[in-house]
Amino acid sequence: MNRNAKALLDTGLTSALADALGPERLRCGVPLAPYTTFRIGGPADLFFEARTPEELARAITVARQLGLPYFLLGLGANILVGDGGFRGLVIRNAARAFRIHPATHRLWAASGAIVYPDVIEAAVAAGLSGLEHYVGIPSTVGGALWQNLHFLSPDRSRTMFIEEVFLEAELLTAEGERRTAGRDYFRFGYDYSVLHERDDIVLSATFQLAPADPARMRAVMAANLAWRRERHPPLETEPSAGSIFKKIEGIGAGRLIDQCGLKGTRIGGAEITHRHANIIVNRGGATAADVRALIALAQEVVERETGYRLEPEIAFVGDFGPPPA
Template sequence: MATTVATHTIDELVVRLGPALGGRIRRAEPLAQYTTFRIGGPADAFVDVTTADELADAVLAARALQVPYFVLGLGANILVGDKGYRGLVIHNVARRHRFLPDAAKTTCELWTESGAVMQDLILEAVERGWSGLEHYIGIPSTVGGAVWQNLHFLSPAPERERTMFIAEVFERCDILSEENERKTVDADYVQFGYDDTVFHHRRDIVLTATFRLERGDPDRMNRILHENLSWRGARHPWLQVHPSAGSIFKKIEGVGAGRLIDQAGLKGFRHGGAQISPMHANIIVNRAGTATATDVRELIAIAQRAVEEKFGQRLETEIGMIGEF
């Protein structure tokens, strides 16, 4: 039986966060609607934060009261348990941003709060003629998620010769550290790696980020947008039709997990309402919106067993498992 955060503790959160933010706290809020998987039970407490200051305040309040918390952006790359989340879910919709060109208007700093949606920023940057973000079109992510994961995609067609990382345009970010200190940090602190940063290993919270963009050719940038969207659309199931969390498993020694799952004969395999996508075997989809977190977890285990039996390799998940299952 799930153990909820005590009602009096949530009442204390409301008081600590004050009339403005505390008044927004919702109880027993279903989380499925906030994830790209469209799966997940209720959070004991849930609050929307609309500025970086509100995000910091909510985290500090949860820490002070020792309430478990989770910062939620677009809800990609996670699976929320059917029993929900025992604690406070902080929904980050802090989306203010500014384009700050240099005097010569050849480069531009983009300052943005961490809840801004990458796709929105990409389209605005291209419209303004600033290049550097267009490579990541079509990947569901907020700015915070992009920095946390070191968002990446292949370099432009036709070569597709290397992986391009958000670290290449990153300048700095403002964080709330796990020691409750607000400070500005650079790439040396962030320690960008492949699907990895310091934020995987410390309970720091990204509040804002600054990227450096360059004046770009509009025709080339729009070509990249269309080619990348077409490339992804031909290989990945559409979230609007088949909700998913993106890639489920990490690569093994450079070999894509999807290839191993496909060769194990599981492409298109169904379990309950969950299915290994017929388009991409490293993606599990929520067919017709009927999958539960239990369906997905069991299908993950089926894929792991099949690959281990056939290849002697153990697949490791790369999505976050959030809440109670």
């Protein structure tokens, strides 16, 4: 157990949290790297895995009542966790349940359900279309709504957004209320939803799908997966957090980085991959400090040579100081 977790124990906060969530379920000093797609990150002082929407709501509510800092962790994509870990409670959303309602062509899913392969494969097997475009993108249902999950069609004719098939979600609001909210409430945009501004938590979501030929949907899935394989490093062998910098309309952050000759640039175990200049991969043993230094280098070079300032898209979570002893 690290000193930070012990300090929390000494305050009595951990005891109160354990009483509410179950002492056998609350863990101390859990390394976060295995729970992120970057495979980077120090330990969480406290760690709880919520297996149902009800457990998720209870964990969030108790943390808020105790005034305990918390972070909700899904699949760990699009984030960089600091080498010092997280000071407080990490709640991993493992509420994976989902079900299909054939009569209404709707799919209900807990917010921790994995979009691909779990939810998409079930929808396609049931002959329901609308989600097949998002294959290969690491995300939970809650994460998909947070960022308005999107995919540029292989023929580059248009970008498809998860909002197009989203019907409603059950939320635990920032004010502590449970309510159902529709599409208008989320104010979806490109890489955006109202969840960026409000501390609302998605507990579950319902999607309105449409009957379609499974063979046609699988052809779409195959094409999209092939497109991603050509341009994105495989997470299994080249861990990453996806695109590092926000899109620059009409130019592209990756194109600017490429123009500056930064593909292949490496600091420690972190490298700007040759496959996609807007992706940094963990070549083995990369630290959050390595990634931050490489991000700063790319920003400095691109701004000096092109005049554009790159803005990070990923979230920086936790303590970026030295790891706790």
